[in-house]
Amino acid sequence: MRILHTSDWHLGRSFHRVDLLSAQAQQFDQLVSVVRTERVDVVVVAGDIYDRALPGVDAVALLDEGLHRLVSAGAQVVVSSGNHDSARRLGFNARLLGAAGLHIRTDVSTVGTPVMIDDVAFYPLPYLEPALASGPLGSERSHVGVLGAAMARVRASRRPGVRSVVSAHAFVMGGAASDSERELAVGGLGQVPLSLFDGIDYVALGHLHGRQQLSPHVRYSGSPLAFSFSEADQRKGSWLVTLGSDGLGTVEAVEAPVPRRLARLRGRLDDLLASSAHAGAEDAWVQVTLTDPQRPAEPMERLRRRFPHLLELRLEPERSGATDDSSYTEKIAGLPDLDVCCGFLEHVRGRPATLAETQLLARALEAALIESMEGVVTGPAYQDLASMAGSLDTDLDRLLGGA
Known part of the structure; x- marks a missing residue:
């Protein structure tokens, strides 16, 4: 077979x-x-x-x-x-x-x-x-x-x-x-x-x-x-x-057929615009990570003159010293949803989430996950989830109000 x-x-x-x-x-x-x-x-x-x-x-x-x-x-x-x-x-x-x-x-x-x-x-x-x-x-x-x-x-x-x-x-x-x-x-x-x-x-x-x-x-x-x-x-x-x-x-x-290949480029703007090494990316869908110490003027417009299919632009400036100046978005990239939520609480109020708060957030994320799968949760088998979801708004308001 x-x-x-x-x-x-x-x-x-x-x-x-x-x-x-x-x-x-x-x-x-x-x-x-x-x-x-x-x-x-x-x-x-x-x-x-x-x-x-x-x-x-x-x-x-x-x-x-x-x-x-x-x-x-x-x-x-x-x-x-x-x-x-x-x-x-x-x-x-x-x-x-x-x-x-x-x-x-x-x-x-x-x-x-x-x-x-x-x-x-x-x-x-x-x-x-x-x-x-x-x-x-x-x-x-x-x-x-x-x-x-x-x-x-x-x-x-x-x-x-x-x-x-x-x-x-x-x-x-x-x-x-x-x-x-x-x-x-x-x-x-x-x-x-x-x-x-x-x-x-x-x-x-x-x-x-x-x-x-x-x-x-x-x-x-x-x-x-x-x-x-x-x-x-x-x-x-x-x-x-x-x-x-x-x-x-x-x-x-x-x-499988490839509609357009992908290319990821990293470097300073002037180098990316001038280097012949990137000629193969000119017809690709492109992601660019700029490392210029300061944000260049109109980087997207300038890059698209060479790479017309540029879809994503990231800014990761090169910095000297050991200081961590990465953005909050960069710090949470790739983390599980629960870690992001608990990390946010710690970020805004200066202390980690308690066990009770972590469990509450986990329940809220689980309810959101199920709702995203079906849009609406109904039927006898889901009564406990529906009851729980009804109390989440009040609990979260109280939790975030304490932040």
């Missing part, structure tokens, strides 16, 4: 305000071409189909057309939701679509129930938010807990001699992150061990945007397009997987 592993399409996303919809349409052209030329049997899409829970109409139309083309090219398509997707919206009409060769899994109740294609069992695991999935799965409220419980259900349903493919949207230990992924857990506690996937013939991962191998049978396909300048050195694409009669056979990298 031939399987094309892809993920993290993020349809509807822009790159520093540059619309990527036409580039995302080209990615479907390439996927359809691979399905036809390589005689792909199954396309596995491991989450983050859309970039946000309420996608724009253009993104919805592009997905509709793209999935139709993949199925028409001769492949069955197995899709699971990611942390950017609305599980309810993406999963609409899933049971009916399965009869047409499009298998969409977004509901925790389907965990452990395989999609059987020929003699291979596919287990597409939707993104499992611990605050929502731990109850239905009967697990502890953590990423390790819910994904461990999901994999226990997968193993309980496996039949001897049947090959298995699991797709999951998670941050697995050993994976290399970039700047464009949304944090999965408050405080950076979202990583899970690689050992959770032991014994599976192939594991198709989504969430991290760099294509990478964690073990011969566990891989991230990465995103087909770059979504941050931290991905400038990544080679984008997917994996073409061949399952033999005894399990995993070959895995080949498939390169």
